Amino acid sequence: MYKKRTAIQKILDFVFFPLRAATLFHQDKWGLSSLASDRYYYAVEEVTGFCLDVGCGRFNRFVVEFLNGNGRGIDVFPYAGLTADQIVKDISHFPFESGRFDSVTFLANINHIPQPMRDIELAEAYRCLKSKGKIIVTMGNPLAEILVHKIVWLYDRCFGTHVDVDGERGMKEEEDYYLVDREIIARLHRAGFKNIRKRYFITQWCLNHMFIAEKPR
Secondary structure, eight states: OOOOOOHHHHHHHHHTHHHHHHHOSSSOBTTBOOHHHHHHHHHHHHOOSSEEEETOOGGGHIIIIISTTOEEEEBSSOOTTOOGGGBOSOTTSOSSOTTOEEEEEEESOGGGSOGGGHHHHHHHHHHHEEEEEEEEEEEEOHHHHHHHHHHHHHHHHHHOOOOOHHHHHOOOTTOOSOOOHHHHHHHHHHHTOEEEEEEEOGGGTTSEEEEEEEOOO
């Protein structure tokens, strides 16, 4: 059973979104969901079966906590809590056989794929999916993405924390702070995905959203 939140939790998260946006980036506190947890709650509602989480980040949290271990997480950076077999240096070829996964997720990270590699990495996600499998890509509103990055940077500077995972890894050449919708949709189409739909995050006042698409038979 995947992790879900209650209707009351959704209401609290909606009402207190400004507080969460300014203080709760990765850790849940005060009975409220962090922005990261918010993404995971929405994504888990779309995930089916065995999932590959690309760019899983610290401690492979989405797979471990929200999918109860029913998946694999991979990343290019050796974040805390990741094992050696989860680190993939060559993103042009994922270390999995074709058609292994029922779902693939890119949660707030497709913009961090260097621009020349984006189509290649999405093609790998397509290859690793079973027929009728899903891809789930989350991305915030451009203004919201820039503001959150600045707030997180300022938070770390003021409080001596290490909340900013992008700062830990460092922004590389040809990465972006956000991607516009038309680029994501165009790249999903080029990779072969069909039935693309968009879903807003109500608990983030529609300033974040995700695309869900399908690998045809």
